[in-house]
Amino acid sequence: MGDKHIAIKKPPNAGSYYYNYKGFHSIVLMAVADATYKFLYVDAGTEGGATDGGTWSNCSLHDAVEENRTGVPRPESLANNDQPLPYHFVGDDVFALQIWMMKPFSHRSQVLRKCIYSYRLSRTRCDVENAFGILYQNFHYFLTPMHQHPDIINLITMCACVLHNLILIKYPHSISDVDREDLDTHDLIPGGWRTV
Numbered sequence: 001m002g003d004k005h006i007a008i009k010k011p012p013n014a015g016s017y018y019y020n021y022k023g024f025h026s027i028v029l030m031a032v033a034d035a036t037y038k039f040l041y042v043d044a045g046t047e048g049g050a051t052d053g054g055t056w057s058n059c060s061l062h063d064a065v066e067e068n069r070t071g072v073p074r075p076e077s078l079a080n081n082d083q084p085l086p087y088h089f090v091g092d093d094v095f096a097l098q099i100w101m102m103k104p105f106s107h108r109s110q111v112l113r114k115c116i117y118s119y120r121l122s123r124t125r126c127d128v129e130n131a132f133g134i135l136y137q138n139f140h141y142f143l144t145p146m147h148q149h150p151d152i153i154n155l156i157t158m159c160a161c162v163l164h165n166l167i168l169i170k171y172p173h174s175i176s177d178v179d180r181e182d183l184d185t186h187d188l189i190p191g192g193w194r195t196v
Contacts, residue, residue: 001091001101002128003055004029005048007145008153018150020048027150029157030059032089033131037175038168042161045154052094065089065100072100090124123181126188130178133191135164 005026011018018025026048032041043059056062064070075084088102095101104118136142139160146153168175178191 001030001032001089001095002125002132003031003052003094004132006044006142006153006157008048008150009145009147011150016049018048024048024145027153027157028055029132029161030055030061031128031131031161032061033128035127036168036172037127037131037134037178038165039131039161042158044157044161045150047150053096056095065098090121092122092125119186123188126179130191131164133178134168134175135160138164138167 005020005022005024006029008018008025008027010025014025018027020026027044028046028048028050030041030043030046031039033039041061043061046055046058050058061070072087075086077084086100088100089095091101091103093103093106095103097103102121104121105114141156142160146156148156180189180191181187182189
């Protein structure tokens, strides 16, 4: 689970409503992606000036999770283990810790096992970052500020996410240049989409 700020031209009479902490005007794309970089959930349109916590609490997935309406599969056992484990969302530090949300430990924690856990969890989040990167690589108009009305930008963004998924379904092997881990050094090898 993650979010991406989509740069926009400042709407008329918007004040600082869309001005984000990164120093530009934006709307926020909140998304959940799977291991094949397809979007399972997207919500676009929150003003860039909203806090990360506010963005999350205002999206429809938040309410669905809180009301147990997400359709998340029931707990399943892993290989060589008969204990069922529940499914979880994986987020970063901006999300509050919940029974259904896994997030890294605070950076202040120096205990080795917590550092390893946080590292591995961060690598899991690469899937949503790769999904965003592939989206931007395929739809270059996200690379410069968009000049349409925010409602139109929301619609364009949602359509691009649907097309993104259709491309990955039709051509699953076309996406090869994504972030990955060097198996020897455990360093992150940046994907080619980062150079777009």
